[in-house]
Amino acid sequence: MSFLRGNAPAPGGVNADKIEMAVTELDTVTDFFNRMVSSCHAKCISTRYAEPDLNKGESVCIDRCVAKFNEVQKKVGEKLQSRGAANAAAGNAATGGFTSL
Amino acid sequence: MSFLRGNAPAPGGVNADKIEMAVTELDTVTDFFNRMVSSCHAKCISTRYAEPDLNKGESVCIDRCVAKFNEVQKKVGEKLQSRGAANAAAGNAATGGFTSL
Amino acid sequence: MSFLRGNAPAPGGVNADKIEMAVTELDTVTDFFNRMVSSCHAKCISTRYAEPDLNKGESVCIDRCVAKFNEVQKKVGEKLQSRGAANAAAGNAATGGFTSL
Amino acid sequence: MDFSNFNGAEQAHMTKIIEKRQMQDFLRMYSNLVEKCFNTCCNDFTSKALSTKEETCIMNCTEKFIKHSERVGARFAEQNAEAMNAQNQ
């Protein structure tokens, strides 16, 4: 919560903004990973649960699913970047009116 | 995290409780908006994705969906308020036993 | 956020680590309870909403659902504990590579 | 939860945190209810006004969800109490 500390140097020479950015990155990757686990589980794992092990078909499916999910992430990211300005507008619409100081 | 500061005045004359309440309000509106986007997407947008634009039917559906979602929010809010005491009881049941000091 | 305070004693003799652990416990139980409410709602409550009260069948179903959900929690917990080492490995895979200092 | 090893200042802190969490839980239940009841009850978008049928459905859905949560909470508390008793014997 660096914003509660103003610009005073943190104890022990810790740059709070740097920490905050690293935490945001960590949380983003974790969220992404969790969604990948969940999506690929829905796509590849049979819900009969007759045995505790991944069978051959499920294993191969998982490998392809991870690769495809990563490709989709890249494609969507490129799209969002190319839309740049439009996205910024969407962000403002989303918080429309109620966050202007 | 005003509770970690006790009653000491915050640096720069910032009232931490006021900030905290504003943040809660901001998060509540954002959560509400995100659920509206998600619900209206499920109700109005065809998942065939044959073209990148909203068609006429989808656009009209979105407008009505937003209006209806807001009405539902009001109705549910009135209901919760009129239930007042009962809700407080539900809240206690939810955290039943394990939050009493 | 005890990690921002270093080892300095907190104002008023508050042990920040103790508070943090209690908060984690509170959030865990709340999350568990919310999932139980949601799962048992899906299993037991008819979505026709013809009347505002729980009928006999729904009430009995809820009671059994809560008992069963708790049993499942125990079974899964035992499984996770018996898997111990393997889980730790999974945890590392999950944050694989990107959290090593 | 057991706060018997908390000193006065720590108990005061926990009380504040619990109060904050209870408000957050209430707000979360509110938006959760709106979403769930809207998704179940509203399926006609030829009009922007709620029909009588939809409104009745929303009211019943809300009321029933609260009663459901209360019942789950009551059973859950009973089971926790039993588990705690078993532990203390």
Add this chain to the structure above:
Amino acid sequence: MDFSNFNGAEQAHMTKIIEKRQMQDFLRMYSNLVEKCFNTCCNDFTSKALSTKEETCIMNCTEKFIKHSERVGARFAEQNAEAMNAQNQ
């Protein structure tokens, strides 16, 4: 939201928090989009590469979701403005 009773320091704090939330909201929308479009568009796991059909679907899904969010945001802002006007009269 109304920040007219906030002093300068408090407004500065809120601005920082809002900026942080906007970045978090953007990241959340990003991963949300990836998940939603992947789940809808990708159903063939006989290959690890995206097919042309899947890729077109992903692009349309992304574009359409953004336009959908913008439209919902615009309607939502209008309704809030109306509600605010009604309150001030």
Add this chain to the structure above:
Amino acid sequence: MDFSNFNGAEQAHMTKIIEKRQMQDFLRMYSNLVEKCFNTCCNDFTSKALSTKEETCIMNCTEKFIKHSERVGARFAEQNAEAMNAQNQ
């Protein structure tokens, strides 16, 4: 992630945060598993006890989900390593 530009105090802070996140991730996976396996395996509420069939399903569901997560994690780490190598060349 790259922490090479972090000083000692900052690395210590990050280590503490990462440890906390790992515990939270574990708890989240636990409740997630309970929810997912319960929803898939338990469909008979004429009794409050788990049937043998339900119990077997829960055990297989848990075991399989962990193996699934491990496999996804391994593939994900490989891809990240490849991407990092590509960047450094």
